[in-house]
Amino acid sequence: MSATVTTTATAPVTPTEASPQVRRRRRLSPGRRLPATRLLGPALILALWAAASAAGQLDPGAIPAPWTVLETGVHLWTDGTLPNDILTSLQRAGSGFAIGLTAGIALALAAGLSRTGEALIDGSVQLNRAIPTLGLIPLFILWLGIGETFKVAIIAIVVYIPIYLNTHSALSGIDHRFVELAEVQGLSRYAFIRRIVIPGALPGFFVGLRLGVTGSWLGLVVLEQINATSGLGYMMFQAQNYGQTDVILVGLVVYGIFGLISDSAVRLIERRVLSWRRTLSS
């Protein structure tokens, strides 16, 4: 009781009596990144999934519990089939990506830096882009057989297109004022390309790179589901025949993990290389 009396006795300073404070402007950029927040969403989904399974709300035949998937994963790993399938898939995605990346950069440079190159290359790539790449699968099987080559070729095409498009548009969109500066400073053509054109086009290249990385996984999933003789997709395809949902989920989780890791790697490199940029994401 006495405590209440003392609190009322000391008059609280009301906001209106306080000296006027300088109010910071409302910040429009989203602000500082919270650490590891990218994992928050997936963790939440996992928690919901686990809770629903534990509560018996999910049909284990359709969506098995997370721990069942984990068990199956461990089992597949220890009996050697999973590492083997992962390795095959990684090799496909890796070679396809490497070829696509090289081709995308080379073609973009050739088309972006010379008018002849542009005339020869740009139209063809735009045409190639208009054809859905996965629609080329039957033709490529006839040409290259149903082995590894055609899979790698399809992935390479899926990868090179976004890398080419973004890099090329960044190269040709280089700020005209910087071109003028290079002329004034008497830069050689080589120095102009190295110090102005390439650094100026890097942000566009990275947009293409991230799309390309995603594309390589996308191509892989489709190829391995419809024309698989080994690999993660093959494993999942088999599991479908035997109704093993847990194995399918293991495959999806592995795809997801690789997608996430490769995207983070590209982001990390991008942040390093483009450290001069202070954008919303910083």
Next chain:
Amino acid sequence: MAPHAEQLTRPAVQLRGLTRSFEGRTVLDGIDLDLPAGQFTALLGHSGSGKSTLLRAVAGLDHEVAGSGRLTAPERVSVVFQDSRLLPWQRVLDNVLLGLDGKEADRKGREALAEVGLKGRERAWPNELSGGEAQRAALARSLVREPELLLADEPFGALDALTRIRMHVLLRQLWERHRPSVLLVTHDVDEAIVLADRVLVLDQGRIGLDLTIDRPHPRSYRDPLLGEYRERLLAALGVTEDHK
């Protein structure tokens, strides 16, 4: 001694019948002009009178512009633009060294930055500089090449009045130390009077007024004798009493 004397007498820039037009509209209409080596000249004119066109012609930057006439300019020309035009992906020192190589380059770049008061900012990124600092870095970039001719197109146009006065002092000091020929395009009559030894007014595609300003430096905006020059320049620009 002899080549030096010759250099002083031979004009750094020589225009004979310089004509430039855009889509049939003549902007420069047969300009004859000599800029002696080491002279500090300002070029005034209305917006759209062709000042930038003239400057870009002298800099050799008008690749696709129709025109005729004879034009000689020195080998080493530097240009300062209205925007600092620093490459955002290069640190300040690397920006200053753009297009320069050789063993001495690094030292020269640091010296030039020190000269414009940017010592210690060598490793800063351009977007960390204030507008005035960025423009000083651009000045350093143009000076490090030891130009015989320095072309500047409204280099202080984007700066606040106070920074602008500081930059005037700096530019004049740098000019006194290095003695390049300067052609400074400006729309600011006072800036022209305070800085230049010769002021040109571009009007109807020709040099409408060629005024030598014979007053000692450093000059003050309040110098009453400069008022006379101001009146004449304003009159040449078509600004009469009731406009002021």
